[in-house]
Amino acid sequence: MLSGPSAGEPVPLSEKMVAHYRDTMLAHADDPKLGACPRCLRTRCPDWWWAYERLAAAGRLTDLPGPASSGGGVGAPE
Template sequence: MSSGPSVGEAVPVREDLVAVYRDMLVAHTDSPTLKVCVSCLRSRCDDWRWAYERLAAAGRQPDGVTDDGPALPLLDGEE
């Protein structure tokens, strides 16, 4: 018998780690202007994907976030 969660069951994640992973999603979200992470200069960089995968496994992704985005809101002067 396995001691971990069953297939399809959420993996438990501590609240402090959920906050860290969500902050990482924000910090590494693609810029709508550049179409890449402004920290890593890669679309859906490894840090963003790592945080997303942990939140997805725990069933704790923020509303509206998918493996495609969202992009950061435009800054003043950007189009």
């Protein structure tokens, strides 16, 4: 038998990891002027996606800030 959360249930995530993933999303968010991550120079770079997926699996995306402008930000992908 499988263990862990059932499909549709949030994956537990410590507050420390939630804060880390939020910081990662902010650091790697697409810069509106560049149109890409200022660190990786890629649109929605792998670090951004990894943090987004972890927060989504934990059900912790609802309290993230939205996009800074129409060209980027940390909100959900369009």
